[in-house]
Amino acid sequence: MLDDFLVRAGLAAVGLSLATGPLGSFVVWRRMAYFGDATAHAAVLGVALALATDLPIGLGTLTVALAMAVTVASLAARGWAMDTTLGVLAHSALAFGLVAVSFFPTVRTDLSAYLFGDILAVSRTDLALVWLGALAVLALLAWRWQALLTATLSEDLAHAAGIKPDRERLVLVIALAGVVAVALKIVGALLIAALLIIPAATARSLARTPEAMATIAVAVGALSGLGGLGLSLWQDTPTGPSIIVVAAALFALSSMRRPD
Amino acid sequence: MSLIAADHICVRFGEDEVLHDITLQVAAGEIVTILGPNGSGKSTLLRALLGIVPVAEGRITRAPGLRIGHVPQKLMIDRTMPITVRRFLSLPARVSDAAAAEALARVGMAGHGTDQMTTLSGGQQQRVLLARALLGAPQLLMLDEPTQGLDQPGEAAFYRLIEEVRAETGAAVLMISHDLHVVMAASDRVICLNGHICCEGTPRVVSTAPEYRALFGLGTQGALALYRHDHDHDHTDGPAQHHHGHDHEHDHA
Numbered sequence: 451m452l453d454d455f456l457v458r459a460g461l462a463a464v465g466l467s468l469a470t471g472p473l474g475s476f477v478v479w480r481r482m483a484y485f486g487d488a489t490a491h492a493a494v495l496g497v498a499l500a501l502a503t504d505l506p507i508g509l510g511t512l513t514v515a516l517a518m519a520v521t522v523a524s525l526a527a528r529g530w531a532m533d534t535t536l537g538v539l540a541h542s543a544l545a546f547g548l549v550a551v552s553f554f555p556t557v558r559t560d561l562s563a564y565l566f567g568d569i570l571a572v573s574r575t576d577l578a579l580v581w582l583g584a585l586a587v588l589a590l591l592a593w594r595w596q597a598l599l600t601a602t603l604s605e606d607l608a609h610a611a612g613i614k615p616d617r618e619r620l621v622l623v624i625a626l627a628g629v630v631a632v633a634l635k636i637v638g639a640l641l642i643a644a645l646l647i648i649p650a651a652t653a654r655s656l657a658r659t660p661e662a663m664a665t666i667a668v669a670v671g672a673l674s675g676l677g678g679l680g681l682s683l684w685q686d687t688p689t690g691p692s693i694i695v696v697a698a699a700l701f702a703l704s705s706m707r708r709p710d
Numbered sequence: 711m712s713l714i715a716a717d718h719i720c721v722r723f724g725e726d727e728v729l730h731d732i733t734l735q736v737a738a739g740e741i742v743t744i745l746g747p748n749g750s751g752k753s754t755l756l757r758a759l760l761g762i763v764p765v766a767e768g769r770i771t772r773a774p775g776l777r778i779g780h781v782p783q784k785l786m787i788d789r790t791m792p793i794t795v796r797r798f799l800s801l802p803a804r805v806s807d808a809a810a811a812e813a814l815a816r817v818g819m820a821g822h823g824t825d826q827m828t829t830l831s832g833g834q835q836q837r838v839l840l841a842r843a844l845l846g847a848p849q850l851l852m853l854d855e856p857t858q859g860l861d862q863p864g865e866a867a868f869y870r871l872i873e874e875v876r877a878e879t880g881a882a883v884l885m886i887s888h889d890l891h892v893v894m895a896a897s898d899r900v901i902c903l904n905g906h907i908c909c910e911g912t913p914r915v916v917s918t919a920p921e922y923r924a925l926f927g928l929g930t931q932g933a934l935a936l937y938r939h940d941h942d943h944d945h946t947d948g949p950a951q952h953h954h955g956h957d958h959e960h961d962h963a
Contacts, residue, residue, distance in 0.1 A: 600802040609762040610780035611802045
């Protein structure tokens, strides 16, 4: 069954949505959309780094995404003007990444695979990494769930309950870097943030509790993945963007319902 | 033995000394109000006692195993987060449905468990925050201007609720207010703050203290109305409060 590239692609999309559903919900609640962009764009720089040092691509992207996420989080903690700072960092990371990657002629040709993903080329190893990564992120979020929710609602309430908001923010930052590393292959650096935000935003109007929103976001993410694959096959469109197109269509549908 | 005590604490933000040489204690079962104008460091003092803001000098001691219930000033829940009252009560520690229902009933919010937090009025939200704090069976409740944004009847009702909770659970209460009327009516002890402690004592003693009058500008022309207002309440609140006490005894008999 896993011999079929379509089956592998479908399973990869479903696996990834296990992590992007709950994590994307936090990105929406905490208004970290640009933060997701900065981290995801840094992944392109990670690709260049991996190529330069002969490390696995996944490790390179994970390292650089983590470095970017920690940098942004600590700047935020020091009270920088986040809108501008994130704008500068997100776009610089992308530009530096693209320039750095151009020094490797072999990659130059399939640069679009890193920008827009290449889900149809997911190998068995890639698939295993996606599921392992997604399950690890899911486990991390599940473990810290109560504390994360409390810190998201109110840092003071969290403090008073003995929860350290800084530590919980770091948990999210690590989870975000993990998701970026595994999602790069599937939707590419440019659209990872979309995969985090759109399913969660879609789930918002259908949910009454945080848990319901995260669960529905997983379903919407999986549905978008499978639907995007279908669209891509049917119309011969690029797969990564097709996934986001389906997600956006689901969002438009859900927003016709008034939230509670 | 006091539940919580601050011993000569100072809090600084950079060069700014926001709180200077504060010493205070809260004993079991008493209602203490911190009163001060805007920028006097009231919230900072509460946050320091809660351990949110570090103290530069001095020390804060808590009774061993002290359970604190914290009611923040106002909860800004992002519209993007769906959360019911019932779910909110289970943060950070999960509680049983029975305990949640009991806590809601105690604050007069029975049957509101399925409401979305973002649809509650200001007064309802404060009641839910209080219910959440009560679920931890606190020995000390700390409230930061809990009635900000409430209208006068809502405010009065909320403070009656606080007294009721104190009577039922025996929890001590430390709260912040800038509302003279409330302070006079509902506190055992008032601490008048303006970066340092200006004066403290029973509401009646504090209201006649020259430091208090200086702080709130009593005696100047503009504050004359305030003074009269204050004076009015001195007369009417005594019997009113007595009346409330009587009511509760009936309720719980």
